[in-house]
Amino acid sequence: MNILLINPWVCDFGLYDLWMKPFGLLRVAALLKMRGYNLSYIDFLDRHHPKIKKSIRNDDFGCGKFYKKQIPKPEPIKDVARPYFIYGLPEELITEKIKNTPSPDFILMTSGMTYWYPGLEYTAKFLKKKFPNVPIVLGGIYATLLSEHAKSLEGIDYVVSGADLPAVCRQLSSIFGQNISPHTKSFSVGVYPEYGLLSDTSSLVIETSKGCPFNCSYCGSQLFNKHFVQRGPKEVVEEIEFYLKNYGVKDIAFYDDALLVNADKHIIPILDGVLEIPYTKNSGAGINFHTPNGLHVRFIDKKLARKLKEANFRTITLSFETVDPARQKNTGGKVTTEEFKEAVENLKAAGFANKEISAYLMVGMPHQKEDEAREGIEFLHRLKIHITLVTYSLVPNTSDEKMLKQEGLIDDGLDPLWQNDTIFPLIEGNFSLSSIKKLRDYAGFLNRKI
Numbered sequence: 001m002n003i004l005l006i007n008p009w010v011c012d013f014g015l016y017d018l019w020m021k022p023f024g025l026l027r028v029a030a031l032l033k034m035r036g037y038n039l040s041y042i043d044f045l046d047r048h049h050p051k052i053k054k055s056i057r058n059d060d061f062g063c064g065k066f067y068k069k070q071i072p073k074p075e076p077i078k079d080v081a082r083p084y085f086i087y088g089l090p091e092e093l094i095t096e097k098i099k100n101t102p103s104p105d106f107i108l109m110t111s112g113m114t115y116w117y118p119g120l121e122y123t124a125k126f127l128k129k130k131f132p133n134v135p136i137v138l139g140g141i142y143a144t145l146l147s148e149h150a151k152s153l154e155g156i157d158y159v160v161s162g163a164d165l166p167a168v169c170r171q172l173s174s175i176f177g178q179n180i181s182p183h184t185k186s187f188s189v190g191v192y193p194e195y196g197l198l199s200d201t202s203s204l205v206i207e208t209s210k211g212c213p214f215n216c217s218y219c220g221s222q223l224f225n226k227h228f229v230q231r232g233p234k235e236v237v238e239e240i241e242f243y244l245k246n247y248g249v250k251d252i253a254f255y256d257d258a259l260l261v262n263a264d265k266h267i268i269p270i271l272d273g274v275l276e277i278p279y280t281k282n283s284g285a286g287i288n289f290h291t292p293n294g295l296h297v298r299f300i301d302k303k304l305a306r307k308l309k310e311a312n313f314r315t316i317t318l319s320f321e322t323v324d325p326a327r328q329k330n331t332g333g334k335v336t337t338e339e340f341k342e343a344v345e346n347l348k349a350a351g352f353a354n355k356e357i358s359a360y361l362m363v364g365m366p367h368q369k370e371d372e373a374r375e376g377i378e379f380l381h382r383l384k385i386h387i388t389l390v391t392y393s394l395v396p397n398t399s400d401e402k403m404l405k406q407e408g409l410i411d412d413g414l415d416p417l418w419q420n421d422t423i424f425p426l427i428e429g430n431f432s433l434s435s436i437k438k439l440r441d442y443a444g445f446l447n448r449k450i
């Protein structure tokens with residue numbers, strides 16, 4: 001069968017490519033390839049298309065902006081005073097790509113944030129015009145968190161849910177009417193995503209574990225992976241070596257939720273193994289490593305900090321979230337302010353420059369006030385590190401959502417568009433678009449002094 005894989009358009013107030021790859025979709029692609037399916041892939045978000053490449057900004061380490069066009073806001077958020085965009089390639093470039101695509105038997109499309117669903121509908125409707133009789137199967141994060149909502153989208157014929165590859169395969173087998181479950185042992189230890197389908201492989205992502213042993217009130221990690229499982233260090237090193245040899249990768253971002261847990265048995269042997277990989281002619285001066293998901297700060301002791309430096313971690317992003325001790329404890333207790341200070345000291349002692357260390361600080365958490373966010377910004381600045389403000393977005397089925405429903409602040413009728421980080425903090429009334437902008441400007445002003 002011919003299968004067309006789709007990374008869809010995104011509709012949002014803002015979007016930036018911080019190593020965004022359709023990781024799950026490309027793992028499914030790898031399995032389908034093993035089973036002999038003919039694969040085509042269209043990346044509606046492709047930043048490397050030759051016709052738009054020069055018109056968008058590319059930043060360091062494979063990150064950058066997406067091509068975008070302003071569109072009208074959907075009805076539930078029409079009064080929000082911010083422009084709204086569709087991100088990704090213009091229709092005519094996608095049409096050109098489709099001309100060279102074999103007619104598919106099924107289209108598999110991935111999904112990301114819950115509030116991006118308008119982009120899925122735009123993509124599905126566009127594809128239905130080109131392939132009216134081809135079923136579209138939707139999987140991914142939104143399809144898992146809000147599967148009933150996803151079933152109601154125009155153009156979507158089937159929804160598969162879950163992050164567990166065997167479960168996804170079982171659902172796809174029943175849709176295809178053919179068994180696609182893998183029969184190799186390698187499946188249990190990880191299937192490399194089919195990165196050969198991407199237009200650019202200089203930056204890739206890797207997952208060395210699934211899930212997280214913590215259970216923070218705002219996080220969806222345990223909704224996708226009930227148990228925390230780490231891969232063997234040797235397998236991970238082999239995968240990195242494969243990417244060096246086959247793709248000449250320069251930048252690798254770890255997608256793990258809990259990369260540093262059990263460091264002595266996990267990340268340290270992985271990095272020791274990476275340091276022993278002989279550089280090939282494709283690999284240039286070595287790999288830059290990145291941690292966009294935020295690191296568990298309490299595990300960064302002196303030894304680990306030195307290893308991260310030695311292995312060439314170029315962007316270290318620490319999960320701090322809030323300076324308020326009560327909120328730190330009540331939301332999951334993953335870090336205290338004292339532990340955070342110590343980790344920053346260890347990283348600096350290991351040789352990381354101030355601007356290489358960044359911390360996530362949340363703005364707009366439930367019941368949070370502006371003063372707390374400002375205090376957090378000033379605390380991080382006193383440590384002379386980069387502040388990355390993250391506006392709070394609501395993940396369905398988390399403890400936070402249950403609490404906010406019990407308190408009557410939200411109800412079941414809340415459109416997923418309101419889970420968007422740009423606007424969810426406005427619901428409670430403690431923040432406004434302008435107060436958030438002031439905090440962003442303040443953090444930006446302090447960051448420029450670092």
Ligand code: SF4
Pocket residue numbers: 212213214215216219220221222257258319332334
């Ligand atoms: S520690 Fe991080 S990944 Fe783990 S549950 Fe908390 S927020 Fe999620």
